[in-house]
Amino acid sequence: MADTTNRLAGTAKVTVDGLTIMVAGNFKYSPSTVKRETLTGMDGVHGYKEKPQAGFIACQVRDSGGTTVADFNGQTNVSVVAELANGKTIIGSGLWTVEAQEVDSEDAVFDVRWEGVEVTES
Template identity: 35%
Template sequence: MAKTPIAGTVYFKVDGKQYTIAGELTAQMDNVEREGVAGLSGVAGFNEKPIVPYIEFDCYQTSDTDMDTMASVVDATVTAEFVNGKTAILSNAWFCGPREVKGSNGEFTARFEGKKGIWE
């Protein structure tokens, strides 16, 4: 039986430009959130409200990381390609600040939100 990787390597791109990931990456592609509703007679159903999908990751500020360009991103396609073959795709995505770089290791956290998130 062949072993299939579950996690580890991730490639992050904004409109095709790849960025260097330092550590964690979180992809939340849900477009709605549901919450159960119960009354005295039992469960009545659920409430549903829209939520903003996002990809957030720790990035290195390398010599080729243009933070001003990254911060100006609006209406982009943002992808996170996981080693297990799954890809998180944000459509009409924008950068969310702030940009706080840690001097001790050159890392910063970047977050992109979008109008629609899907898994492929």
């Protein structure tokens, strides 16, 4: 068995409501809950403003024969779980998809982004 203690990146295994999807690439996530922006004036830096921000999980999915792209567009309350090469598990609960999914038939892929209140990493 290969030693994987130094592996940091390269794989992502993703399930949506328990159903495994083919991840072609570009896996990204954010557990962040706020977005800050620096406020400046003509006399210098004044501080910052802070707004709530939805967490997200996103990836490029392979459009296999068993995949129904329209189903992704209809997802409004799903759980997404990802297991990464570095040993982290990313969990999103009560997520919905944003943007329309467009298939690139050259490589049979489409982008999906789920957003919601709860995205955690462990």
